[in-house]
Every structure is written in C-alpha cells, then in structure tokens.
Amino acid sequence: MDDKVKNLLERVRGTASYAADAAADGARAAGKRAGQMVDVAKLNVQLFDLNGEYNDILRQLGQVMYDTHRGEVPENDKISQLLAQGDEMAAKIAELKGRISDLKQAQVCPGCGAPCSRGDKFCRHCGGAL
Ligand SMILES: [Zn+2]
DSSP, rough: OOHHHHHHHHHHHHSSOOHHHHHHHHHHHHHTTTOOOOHHHHHHHHHHHHHHHHHHHHHHHHHHHHHHHHTTOOOOOHHHHHHHHHHHHHHHHHHHHHHHHHHHHHHHHHTOOEEEEEEEBTTTTOOOOO
C-alpha cells in the first residue's frame, strides 16, 4: 500500500468513532418510544433518504482516499468532517432501524411478556394466544 494512503488510513483510525455508542443510545431511546403510533412506511422513507446521504459521504471518503493515492493533498479537516458526518448518519440510521423494528414487534405476549410480531396469533415463546 502506498505511504500516502497508509498515512491517510492512520489519520482515519486516529479519529475516535462514537457511532456505535450513539447507536446504542438511539436504540435504547427507541425502546421507550415503542408505544408511540408512528407509521412504519414513513420511517422507511426517511431511512431510504438517510441511506442515500450516508452512501454519498462514504463515496466522498473513497474519493479523498483515491485522490490521496493519486498524489493530491486532502484539505486538512475534510476527512474529519466527512468522518463526523458519517458517524452522525450511522447513528441516525441505527436509531431509525431500532424504531422500525420496535414498531414491527409492537405486540407483547400477555402470558410471558415476550415481544411478538404484530401479525402473530400465538406467542413464539410460550405458545399462548395473543
Ligand atoms: Zn408468551
């Protein structure tokens, strides 16, 4: 691997990522909102848009890496900026996915309290009627 790209990767690695923590917080918060009536279809549209933005950021990061390989010096905070945006997007996406999955598992078994899918007639855990 060329040194310029290696240095770039080291800088990328050196930038602390809090995306995973943020995502976990998002998922926990999403759990509390499980009872809210939100349209899953609307959330899926939001998720689609966010994924588009996220992919664009990843594409830009790839471009910076390739430009570096070609001998261009990246603007100083360009990479940190893109990484921060990527972290932000990843956290939002994780939160939305959490909310969507909570909504899909909106049913709770009256017998054992296990989360069940909306369309289930019987609990997957204890077999009791829902
Ligand atoms: Zn059950």
